[in-house]
Amino acid sequence: MFSEQLIGNLIQGLVLGTIYGMATMGLSLIFGVLKVVNVGHGAFIMVGAFVTLFLFNALGLNPILAIPVAFIIGMALGYLFYYTTIKRLIKAPELATLLATFAIGVLLEEVIKLIFGSEFRGYNWAVGKVSLGITVLPLSKLYACAGSIIIAVLLYLWFNKTRAGSAMRSVVEDSEGARVCGVNVSGTYALSFALGIGLTMASGVLLTMFIPVGINPYMGGGYTLKAFVIAVLGGLASPYGAFFGGLVFGLLENGSYTIFALIPGVEPFALTRFFSFVMLLIILLIRPTGLLSRK
Amino acid sequence: MLQVKDLESGYGSMQVLWKPSLEVKRGTITSLLGPNGAGKSTLLATIFGSVEPWGGKVIYEDRDVTQIPTHKKVDMGIALVPEGKHLFPNMSVYENLSMGAYLKKALVHKEESLELVYSLFPRLRERRNQMAGSLSGGEQQMVTIARGLMTKPKLMMLDEPSQGLAPKLVGEVFETILKMKEEVGLTILLIEQNADASLEAADYVYVMHEGLIKAQGTPAEIKQSADIREAYLGI
Structure with a gap:
């Protein structure tokens, strides 16, 4: 009975983990290329969620179609914030970009609150479900999982098979070296930031496909924190590390939830959050460069 | 000039x-x-x-x-071979050289540039699949100059x-x-x-x-x- 429940939850965790992984790739990409920690990460996930909500409720559009829409809006917002804010601060001490991205996050939250209000919202996309015997998976969750994997694979191919991708990798390795090879380094910074934000907003769509409720302007904070834990799990600067970090995190979160639920008198959901931070602390103590990093 | x-x-x-x-x-x-x-x-x-x-x-x-x-x-x-090498440590020697031929004009001449570079630095041909970060200081310096040559x-x-x-x-x-x-x-x-x-x-x-x-x-x-x-x- 318990083992069935655990396996069922782990399957859910694995599916959610692919989405968590995809939702952290943007953060890792921006950190890897620009060495900027995007504290406003979760706010962009939130905007992606609202894009989905708006397209579904107001226009009746399928959430799958919201993925490219959110990605494109994210790219545009990424370029906007890069050229108005980040570009000026890139050589400044790290605190400047931390404050700037924090401020961008607050700005997004308040703008969304102004437009949509602060109540919790959701949408109901009924596309059926699959029964796996042990657990039941709504198709919307499976689509989100498949979407995450496809996007991760596309990003991998883009990185390794295209000129723009190799330029980005070279900037990650050594920006001065990239410059003397003729890479347009400042253009690559802008593209990386825009791409990172685009991916993050697209992940906001995928997350609502998994959890289509609780959409509100302040939903991003929890995702920022989870993304930090996942990014550290995966080695911070590597988008693929982040993807696998997400899988590990999804499994641990859902697995620990099942176990905590056995303890009488505790609220298991609150404990999983505690557990993820204990995990972060332990990883930072043992392997400060990340569990999955090369060094 | x-x-x-x-x-x-x-x-x-x-x-x-x-x-x-x-x-x-x-x-x-x-x-x-x-x-x-x-x-x-x-x-x-x-x-x-x-x-x-x-x-x-x-x-x-x-x-x-x-x-x-x-x-x-x-x-x-115009090529600059910078002080302190600035190689891409987690890329192979070949990938480092290929990055030198990143721009389209250099890319057209990539094969002949590679031949030239390997004839000037025969050791780089032997080491072409090795990660640049694992080379000795002298070899890394060769890659830096060679990468500069690859820009044509x-x-x-x-x-x-x-x-x-x-x-x-x-x-x-x-x-x-x-x-x-x-x-x-x-x-x-x-x-x-x-x-x-x-x-x-x-x-x-x-x-x-x-x-x-x-x-x-x-x-x-x-x-x-x-x-x-x-x-x-x-x-």
């Missing part, structure tokens, strides 16, 4: 270049000598554009390129290419520089701490001190002037 006129630049509010001017003639090796902190590296970086010029002019092939961004300068045939340059600026190398390897680096001038037909602007070797290889010499050109002449003239040698070169 290259003229620098009254160039000014620096970092933050600290001015480093105080209007040095120089000229590099086509097909020659021009050497820039001077003590540490004279502004030699800053001069190359400002010519290249990785440090922003505050004033003055950089003329390349009769064109004012002072404000042209670095990636366009590479495309025009006409003018190559080398910043301390023999720094930190064993004496035997220093000789090899200078042989390579001479070969690049004579066999490849490159024009070279060279910064070196090693004044003796530099005076041997150069066709013309500028002596820099505190952000200014203090003296210039043929290597023979510089060697003859005891004042210059004592005041700026310590030889």
Whole structure:
């Protein structure tokens, strides 16, 4: 009975983990290329969620179609914030970009609150479900999982098979070296930031496909924190590390939830959050460069 | 081929270049000598554009390129081999060299550039699948110069290419520089701490001190002037 429940939850965790992984790739990409920690990460996930909500409720559009829409809006917002804010601060001490991205996050939250209000919202996309015997998976969750994997694979191919991708990798390795090879380094910074934000907003769509409720302007904070834990799990600067970090995190979160639920008198959901931070602390103590990093 | 006129630049509010001017003639090796902190590296970086010029002019092939961004300068045939190597450590030697041929104009000539580079540095052919970060210091320096050659340059600026190398390897680096001038037909602007070797290889010499050109002449003239040698070169 318990083992069935655990396996069922782990399957859910694995599916959610692919989405968590995809939702952290943007953060890792921006950190890897620009060495900027995007504290406003979760706010962009939130905007992606609202894009989905708006397209579904107001226009009746399928959430799958919201993925490219959110990605494109994210790219545009990424370029906007890069050229108005980040570009000026890139050589400044790290605190400047931390404050700037924090401020961008607050700005997004308040703008969304102004437009949509602060109540919790959701949408109901009924596309059926699959029964796996042990657990039941709504198709919307499976689509989100498949979407995450496809996007991760596309990003991998883009990185390794295209000129723009190799330029980005070279900037990650050594920006001065990239410059003397003729890479347009400042253009690559802008593209990386825009791409990172685009991916993050697209992940906001995928997350609502998994959890289509609780959409509100302040939903991003929890995702920022989870993304930090996942990014550290995966080695911070590597988008693929982040993807696998997400899988590990999804499994641990859902697995620990099942176990905590056995303890009488505790609220298991609150404990999983505690557990993820204990995990972060332990990883930072043992392997400060990340569990999955090369060094 | 290259003229620098009254160039000014620096970092933050600290001015480093105080209007040095120089000229590099086509097909020659021009050497820039001077003590540490004279502004030699800053001069190359400002010519290249990785440090922003505050004033003055950089003329390349009769064109004012002072404000042209670095990636366009590479495309025009200006290469900088930076101090401190700046390789891509987690890429193989081959991938590092391929990055040198990143721009379309260089990419067209990638195969012949690779042949040239492997003939100048046979060891890089053997090491082509090894990660650049795992090479010895001398081999890494070879990759840095080779990667610069892959950009298909006409003018190559080398910043301390023999720094930190064993004496035997220093000789090899200078042989390579001479070969690049004579066999490849490159024009070279060279910064070196090693004044003796530099005076041997150069066709013309500028002596820099505190952000200014203090003296210039043929290597023979510089060697003859005891004042210059004592005041700026310590030889």
